[in-house]
Amino acid sequence: MLIESGADFRRHFLTGYNGAMTEMDRDYSNTVSVIIPVYRLEKYIIETLDCIVAQTYKDWELILVDDHSDDSSASLAEKYIADNELQDKAFIYHQTDEKGAASARNRGMRESHGRYVAYLDGDDVWRADKLEKELAFIKDKDAAFVFTGYEFADANAVGMGKIVHVPPTLNYRQALKNTTIFTSTVMFDTEKIPREKLMMPLIKSEDTALWWRVLREGNIAYGLDENMVLYRRPGKNGQSLSSNKFEAIKRIWALYRKAERLNIFVSAYYFCFWAFRAVLRRI
Secondary structure (H helix, E strand, O other): OOOOOHHHHHHHHHOOHHHOOOHHHOOOOOOEEEEEEEOOOOOOHHHHHHHHHOOOOOOEEEEEEEOOOOOOHHHHHHHHHHHOOOOOOEEEEEOOOOOOHHHHHHHHHHHOOOOEEEEOOOOOEEOOOHHHHHHHHHHHOOOOEEEEEEEEEOOOOOEEEEEEOOOOEEOHHHHHHOOOOOHHHOEEEOOOOOHHHHOOOOOOOHHHHHHHHHHHOOOOEEEEEEEEEEEEOOOHHHOOHHHHHHHHHHHHHHHHHHHOOOOHHHHHHHHHHHHHHHHHHHO
């Protein structure tokens, strides 16, 4: 039996397809919507899906957005969902052309239903208790925006022993100096920050731009200083590490100057802090 796309399945689910509970009857007040953009992930997507299924916290829905990938990532994910009978909580949406990670995450945000939203890059891996601990943390802090520590990993998702520790809180000015918030560690409460305010801008380093915008509006990001995520680092995006570093410098400078509209002197001030901390994270 062919799995339906996310939109088609949701339409059937609303009308009680196959006798299932209708979506309008479901309580999403404690559900975590996990958003994964899918593009050229055929080597990693199964392991990433495994880490979702292995979560000790089970009230989640999975939103995968296929960004018109030209490999077998989407078909592998569809088969995984069917084989594991996850059709009532895992959905795939297909972009008509390649639009980038920001657009894919924004599509996922629009299609999601859970009160809480968490991001996961399709080549990273969560610890089994990540959702359980982070959800308890966001509730305990009565926070709108939380993030966790993480560990650099090799291409096989084996931890390399370099764990990035995070501060207890970050406000806007602090975040300009410290871009330690990593996408696959973030969780938002959409009752405190509505979905329309969580749309990523269609620029490079869109995730950091979103964190800054949310914090600029007066929110505080709370850090759970526990290693919850394995971040695959070597060869990411098919680039060398030196190439990635040069690209990161260009992107952060563009964010200061264009996205935040800081003058050149203020930008240089924050850039120095960013560069120092970026080096420390990798030593």
